[in-house]
Amino acid sequence: MADTSGAPPSAEADALSPPGRRQxxxxxxxxxxxxxxxxxxxxxxxxxFFGIDATNGPLRSPCSxxxxxxx
Numbered sequence: 001m002a003d004t005s006g007a008p009p010s011a012e013a014d015a016l017s018p019p020g021r022r023q024x025x026x027x028x029x030x031x032x033x034x035x036x037x038x039x040x041x042x043x044x045x046x047x048x049f050f051g052i053d054a055t056n057g058p059l060r061s062p063c064s065x066x067x068x069x070x071x
Contacts, residue, residue, distance in 0.1 A: 046054050
């Protein structure tokens with residue numbers, strides 16, 4: 001049986017929410033990738049500022065979980 005009310009599905013969802021509250025939008029690809037890019041950038045800056053010895057401390061677990069690079 002087809003819905004013949006003429007209202008789009010989003011209007012139906014808005015009718016169920018309390019007045020004055022909007023439904024959150026789904027995250028975009030940029031929303032998903034931005035934290036990963038920032039984390040990689042911060043790790044690179046840490047190594048640039050403190051040298052490779054920075055991997056002996058708190059960076060050991062993220063760096064050890066990465067695949068080894070050919071040396």
